[in-house]
Amino acid sequence: MTDILNAVIVILNFIIIPGVAYGSQLALGALGVTLVYGILRFSNFAHGDTMSFGTMVVIFATWGLQSLGVSLGPLPTALLALPIGIAGCALLLVFTDRSVYRFYRAQKASPVILVIVSMGVMFVMNGVTRFIIGVNDIRFADGERFIVRARDFRDWSGLDEGLAFRTSQAITIVVAIIAVALLFWFLNRTRTGKSMRAFSDNEDLALLSGINPERVVMVTWMIVAALATTAGVLYGLDKSYKAFTYFQLLLPIFAAAIVGGLGSPIGAIVGGFVIAFAEIALTYPLKKVLGYLLPESLEPDGLVQLLTTDYKFAVSFGILIIVLLFKPTGIMKGKAL
Amino acid sequence: MTLTLRDMSLFVLVAILIIGTGYFQGVNTALTLLNFGLVSAIMSLGVNLQWGFAGLFNIGVMGFVALGGLAAVLIGMPPTTEAIAEGGARMAMAMTMGAVTIVAAVVAYRKLEPGRSRSLAVAGIIIVGFVIYRQLFDPARDAIEAVNPAGTGFLGGFGAEGLTMLIAWPAGGLIAAGAAWIIGKTALGLRSDYLAIATLGIAEIIIAILKAEDWLSRGVKNVVGIPRPVSYEVNLQADPAFLERAQGLGLDPVFASALQVRVEWAVLFSIVLILLLVLAQLALNSPWGRMMRAIRDNETAAEAMGKDVTARHLQIFILGSAILGMAGAMMTTLDSQLTPAAYQPLRFTFLIWVMVIVGGSGNNFGAVLGGFVIWFLWIQVEPASQVLLSVLTSPLADGSALKDHLLDAAPHMRLITMGLVLLIMLRFFPRGLIPER
Structure with missing residues (x-):
């Protein structure tokens, strides 16, 4: 029995918790990609x-707040700085769009x-960020690092395996849930959100019903800025901030958006978790888990x-590739432009 | 050959820029710039073949370039006899097993009736094959990597030397073509932006393989001292005939040897570039080239005319990738080292794309011109922005944090510049410096 519990704890500690956190980050990133695709169609x-x-x-704002002596106690100051980052990012995106x-x-x-144009924008943004x-x-997480420490858990439960739950992981999950709830409320309940969905579904019909396309586009960029900044900050709090790791996140994020179905917000979330869990589960050495579960004679030698x-x-x-070959519109059936 | 006076003058301008570099920064700097410019122009030709001729959105350039680099290692490095004796045969078996598994899975997928039994059979073949493969592969890899890990720890290559090293270039093309065949078979049916993401991913995977598979390419331990097909400076400096000639010209022997080596590279690269350019020009103006452009402009119409779009796409994808692989092998022999960590998509994929778009996609001369122009900018923007920033920051006190930061940040100006160049060209000259005709 303890063996099974130990195995469960190992899976929870090394696959489930990191997977949920990473999946939330990817999902937020993929939501941004999918929104741009749905509304602006690229x-x-x-x-x-x-x-x-x-x-x-956000990092600069965090440093500013820290130097003013402002902090959130056990929570990272970056959460307080998040709205500033979103505003800055929204300004950049609206400026880029204009x-x-x-x-x-127009053409x-x-x-x-x-x-290809977005590649040019990518070069400029990448350069500007690196320049500044x-x-x-850069590690900018402050406050309490752990909610549950591995050693405390071991002492408390008497098991061999520890379970660690970091603050950044908890924050990631909570913030992601809030962000997604807000997004869906906005898209489904508000007038602007509905006009965005109408625009995404059928541009001509939306224009005929008097929806202002420029306004829809501006709002989209602002939401994308909010999602992207949130995803970036959560990832940075969880791991660390480095200009080019964010560039490399493009691939799993796109994979998540496409696997879920480009243009479908729910698909982006599903895709994010599919990619995150697959990535973590397939690259995690299962030796420990199998060691607990299998009888001693069958225990594996390798990792x-x-x-x-x-x-x-x-x-x-x-x-x-598998999804594209067998179900080209993605799991949730996105739009095929 | 349809070059207008305007196109010619653009090429002359590039030549003046490079000669100017020689005048201000030294002849050897200019020749290095020229050599990398030649390689860039070849890469640009490869992308132009895929994008300009056929409209294939391949942003996995970096992967094919890196495979070319692997070819240089495999051809040039001396074989590690002991490692081959220890694990060579087993590794060959493991690789064969891996290939057999994939082929068996594909055959099973094609031959069996669709349904649950087929899915189970394919999954079964893959799982059993993977387990056997790992059983063979893991000990073979460990055996190879255990042989002198600090010095070799990999299988080595064929140990080519001197001019036989030139074989590495077509070999790079061949390896890249093989990879392109596999990739094309799976991914080419996708629409353009999916193909883009897929190729971006493949390039990352190829780099991951080069980084992780120490037995093949020494991974992040890098391979250094890859032999080169041109003279070595030290040999030249020890050669009395060369010293005499240098003295006759009134040149310092160290400088003269560096010069000689760079000129040899430039000649070899120019021969390859001109050869490829002629071939690409002939292809563009042949019925085949016209067919490609017809497919690019309207796939449905071309298909209705009886053209096999999928096969033609695969064909040109392989050809373009082969050129990229060749250029990659050339670059690695020029560097005489393979450092997998140095392959960054911004430098090896997107920069090549900027070259093609700025030069003029669909026009071979445009692609070549773009290769030179963008490489020149890539190299020269850094010192230029250093100067610019030091002028701009001169009112600031020495040692002020802002000034130091700005001066340190100068290298990143090149990314901003590249982005701006691309955006400005796309906006005002979307067809490039030398547009397609």
Whole structure:
């Protein structure tokens, strides 16, 4: 019995909790990608760098608040700085839209052109972020690090395995739930949200019913800024902030959005968790778990790690390809433009 | 060959820029810039083949370039005899087993009736095959990596030297073409932005393989001292005939040897570039090239005319990737080292895309011009912004935090510049410096 409990704790500690946290971060990122795709109808390659930029603003605001002596006690100060980051990121995105994307929208340029344009935006945003904050590894989480410590848990339960639950993971889950609830409330209950969905469903019909496209686009960018900054800050609190890791997040985020079905918000969330769990489960060495569950004679010698962590990209990619080949519209049936 | 006076003058301008570099920063700097510019131009030709001719949105350039680099290692490095004796045969068996598993799974998927039994059979083949593969692979890898891990720890290569090292270039093309065939078979049916994400992912996976598989490429321990097809500076400096010639020209022997080596590279690279350019030009103006453009412009119409769109896409995807692989092998021989961690998508994928878009997609001369122009900017923006920033920050006191930060940040200006160049070109000259005709 204790063996089974130990195995459960190992799975919980190394797969479930990190998976839920990482999945929430990916889901928030994928929601941003999917919204841009649904409303503006292109795959935004600058999304990773948008996240990076928003997080950078939050980091500066956090430092500012810290120097003023403001803190949230056990919670990281970055949560207080989040609205400032969202505002900064929204300003950047609205400015980018005005100066870059609007021109192509007016021209009714093909989505491929917009994707290439977003590559240019990606270069600029990446450069600006690196220019301002540099390329160093930055940890900006303060406050209490753990809710449950591994050692405390061991003492309390008397099991061999410890269970650690970090504050950043709890915050990630709670904030993600709030953000998603707000987003769905907005999309389903408010007039602006409904006009966004109408615009996404059928642009011409939406225009005929008097929906102002420019307003819809602006609101979309602001929501995208909020989602991207939140996702970026949660990821940064959970791991650390580094300009180019955010760029690399683009791949799992896109995989999540596509696997879930581009253009479908629920799909983005499902996709985020599918990718996160697959990535963590396939690269986690199962030796410990099997050691507890199997009789001694069957215990494995090796690590029983299906793939080394170097191949975590391969997991997102593998799922992406399988879904695209067998169910091209994604799990939740997104739009096929 | 349809170059207008305007196109010619653009090429002349690039030449002047490079000569100017030689005048202000030294001949050797200019020649290094030229050599990398030549390699960039070849990469740009490869992307232009895929995007400009056929409209294939491949942003996995980095992966193919890195595979070319692997070819340089496999051809050039001396074989690690002991490691091959320890684990070579087992590794070959493991690889065969892996290939057999995949082939068996594909055959089972094709031949069996769709349904649950097929899914189970395919899954069964993959799981059993994977377990056997790991049973063979793990001990073989450990045996190979255990042999002198600090010095070798990998299988090594064929140990080519001197001019035979040139084989590495087509070999790089071949490896990249093989990878492109596998990738094309699975991913080419996807629509453009899905293909983009898929190729982006594949490139990351290829880099992950190079980083993780120490037995193949030494992973992050890097391979250094890859032999090169041109002379070595030290050998030249020890060669009395060379010293005499240098003296005759009134040149310092160290400088003269560096110069000679760079000129040799430039000649070799130029031959490859001109050859590829001629071939690409012939292809573009052939019925095949016209068919490709017809497919690009309207797939449905081309299909209705009886063209096999999927096969043509696969064909040009392989050709373009082969060029990228070749350029990758050339670059790795030029660097004479393979450092997998140095492969960043911004530098090796997106920068090449900027070259093609700025130069003019669909026009081979445009792609080549873009390769030179963008490489020149990539190299020169950094010192230029250093100067600019030091002028701008001169009112600030020395040692002030802001000034130091700004001066340190100068290298990142090149990313901003590249982005702005791309955005400005797309907005005002969407067809590039030398548009398609």
